[in-house]
Amino acid sequence: EIVLTQSPGTLSLSAGERATLSCRASQGVNSNYLAWYQFKPGQAPRLLIYGASSRATGIPDRFSGSGSGTDFTLTINRLEPEDFAVYYCQHYSDSVFTFGPGTNVDIK
Amino acid sequence: EVQLVESGGGLVKPGGSLRLSCAASGFIFSNAWMGWVRQAPGKGLEWVGRIRRETEGATPDHIAPVKGRFTISRDDSRDTLYLQMNSLKTEDTAIYYCINENWGRFENWGLGTLVTVSS
Numbered sequence: 001e002i003v004l005t006q007s008p009g010t011l012s013l014s015a016g017e018r019a020t021l022s023c024r025a026s027q028g029v030n031s032n033y034l035a036w037y038q039f040k041p042g043q044a045p046r047l048l049i050y051g052a053s054s055r056a057t058g059i060p061d062r063f064s065g066s067g068s069g070t071d072f073t074l075t076i077n078r079l080e081p082e083d084f085a086v087y088y089c090q091h092y093s094d095s096v097f098t099f100g101p102g103t104n105v106d107i108k
Numbered sequence: 109e110v111q112l113v114e115s116g117g118g119l120v121k122p123g124g125s126l127r128l129s130c131a132a133s134g135f136i137f138s139n140a141w142m143g144w145v146r147q148a149p150g151k152g153l154e155w156v157g158r159i160r161r162e163t164e165g166a167t168p169d170h171i172a173p174v175k176g177r178f179t180i181s182r183d184d185s186r187d188t189l190y191l192q193m194n195s196l197k198t199e200d201t202a203i204y205y206c207i208n209e210n211w212g213r214f215e216n217w218g219l220g221t222l223v224t225v226s227s
Binding site for chain 2: 056092
């Protein structure tokens, strides 16, 4: 079973800064099935990135995804106040969905 | 606009049962693979299971910890997804999210409904 690890656990930044979030898989994965989600209190979770680098509908272009194999990155350029949230990566393989433990991006 | 609205959560004793519902709108429900994801308090996300389209037999998949206790079903005439939970355990305590699945990703999520299993 593939295990996803995310780092850092918490990222403390100011609005306007760049956030770089890492997701590492325990073995090489198909990047077509690597996604990122945003969780904010009181709101429905939101798909941000799928296929490792494709933005979901309505997602601002300050969000970008990259990576392949075992290492994937979510980058948020010029953090907006509404971007402070918890971010999860997720992978799908062999009819199994796996999530990483999440990265909390909070206000410095 | 896609909307997924869960209902049916609450407090139940260990060994009890609960049925969650998810009312869908804004997309063609009968064409969608649907499912549930849960998050226990202070813990990570866990996929619970999914159900295929009626045209594919509406066959469900469930993760091992809930197999034999939970059943996912759908009513396309009502655009509604269900999660029947029996023999509930304290470790089933979580927020349960309704999702629609597309190519290995969860396109849309509901707000979630809290299930608390406690005596």
